[in-house]
Amino acid sequence: MDSLHRILLVEDSPRDAELTLEALGEHHLANEVVHVRDGAEALDYLYRRGPFADRSNGQPAVVLLDLKMPKVDGLEVLRQMKSDAQLKLIPVVVMTSSREEQDVLKSYQSGVNAYVVKPVQFHEFVDAVTLTGPPDVIAP
DSSP, rough: OOOOOEEEEOOOOOHHHHHHHHHHHTTTTOOOEEEEESHHHHHHHHHOOGGGGGOOSSSSSEEEEEOOOOOOOOOHHHHHTTTTTTTTTTTEEEEOOOHHHHHHHHHTTOOOOHHHESSSHHHHHHHHHHHHHOOOOOOO
């Protein structure tokens, strides 16, 4: 059996990244998680540039993407991914605190697979990250 693909976590908040990693670990996901802190790092990872030029082959199985980040925001990362023939089939789950209708609409128009609003309570965060409970997923 092939090894499991990585999960790319794109999150600038150390607290939210830690909660996501704990939630994934709590549900015994065997996938390796690569954490980058902004959209520029995410694009460097996906395109194997800069510090990621020598990373192993293969793209992530899924990208967990925050919207509001420094340097390059999540919507721009999403747009670039979905306009690239090599990246457009990678599922992208936006995980953000934004409930703004404009952000939801732009995300789905740009090709996001799911839009999850980050809850504040840890158990709700675990449910949202693992999509096993009643997450606050906003449909298109």
